[in-house]
């Protein structure tokens with residue numbers, strides 16, 4: 439099915455994607471692609487939010503009028519909405535926005551370089567299943583009970599923030615067990631999106647090397663983060679594309695590690711820096727826009743302010759890559775403690791909250807959308823596209839087709855079907871059934887009698903978990919199908935969860 443247009447239905451919370459987008463007001467005529475099939479529901483509230491985002495085209499016109507002598511007229515070139523499109527704070531999640539002559543910090547989101555890391559191990563699921571109790575205890579210790587000792591020096595922290603993983607690994611590695619992080623090789627870096635971009639672009643760095651942007655750096659590195667972030671053990675449950683799966687090492691039954699996390703407090707600081715700089719560069723004669731989305735022109739007058747933002751942004755983005763790397767190492771360490779020696783190879787590391795400035799003055803912003811480039815000499819099967827489902831549900835790996843109408847982008851998950859508040863209020867019986875069936879490792883061990891006696895603590899924990907339950911997310915199957923039908927990406931393998939660590 440081609441990429442299609444959508445509309446708002448009179449009332450229901452979810453609307454179908456194949457209705458006529460043309461029925462909506464889009465007075466500035468910004469090209470919008472709704473990149474999904476008819477069977478994937480979308481929130482009306484997200485469509486309303488999209489309409490206010492489009493008003494940024496008007497803001498750019500006003501900025502241009504107040505800034506004589508611009509080389510290039512600032513504008514929104516194109517907007518793509520992915521199938522997991524849902525309401526965000528200001529700009530919907532699942533939005534890809536290409537601009538010319540301007541960049542928009544808010545179109546990246548607060549969690550700069552939130553992304554996914556997938557590794558395939560040498561273990562099979564049968565080797566791991568008999569040890570789930572011991573594995574759960576070990577992972578709880580590593581992730582939540584002070585068991586991680588990453589042992590970074592100031593030079594490691596600076597190297598990571600300036601240059602990403604290559605910067606981290608340029609420094610001598612500690613001799614402790616965590617010295618396992620010397621395992622990273624060149625081929626791992628090659629298997630990252632744009633070889634770990636923006637690792638090369640952060641020559642400067644902020645003075646938050648020791649402070650972690652307000653929180654102790656060492657206390658946050660190796661944290662999963664709350665909500666929908668996770669570190670998950672999965673196994674290859676179905677292969678749809680044998681040659682691509684073989685090339686990526688995904689044999690049926692193989693245990694896979696999937697990590698979803700971002701830049702924690704550093705990203706929030708970077709985004710705040712971007713908004714401060716955009717506000718400081720704002721011409722007095724132009725009223726602040728009603729939608730509060732503040733673009734920065736790519737002109738000479740704003741260079742210093744832009745650089746300040748882009749440095750903070752690149753530092754945060756590099757931190758996120760390092761954090762995902764350590765989280766995967768912690769999963770590896772947990773597995774090794776119950777199953778002995780193992781090998782683990784990076785399949786892909788992909789950002790979904792980032793911006794990509796092009797040499798021609800264009801900027802691609804992705805907020806909750808993942809790159810899905812087509813085949814290239816470096817990636818003969820196309821760019822790996824990681825589409826997690828939800829806690830307890832399958833996830834998928836696809837291969838990108840580089841669809842230009844979709845700005846070479848795909849969804850980064852199934853997307854919510856129920857807002858957090860509504861999800862946390864219902865489904866007690868379902869949650870109990872879910873917890874009997876599925877293993878979730880959280881900071882709180884609900885089976886511990888001392889914990890169970892604290893009803894208030896357990897109730898708060900249950901509310902949080904319900905927000906993340908599988909029924910709070912869309913069914914990932916139709917989402918993946920819609921990427922296929924829209925010629926955005928082709929399914930390669932299905933991954934079923936064994937155990938999920940939630941922060």
Ligand SMILES: Nc1nc2c(ncn2[C@@H]2O[C@H](COP(=O)(O)O)[C@@H](O)[C@H]2O)c(=O)[nH]1
Pocket residue numbers: 522531552665666667668670698790806826827828829830831832833850851852853854906911938
């Ligand atoms: N496999 C899992 N997938 C999950 C889990 N929790 C959420 N999700 C999916 O990830 C995306 C991420 O969304 P983001 O906007 O926070 O980047 C989300 O849409 C879900 O589909 C989980 O525990 N395991």
Ligand SMILES: [Mn+2]
Pocket residue numbers: 549552553667699700
């Ligand atoms: Mn995030």
Ligand SMILES: [Mn+2]
Pocket residue numbers: 552553698699700790
């Ligand atoms: Mn994310």
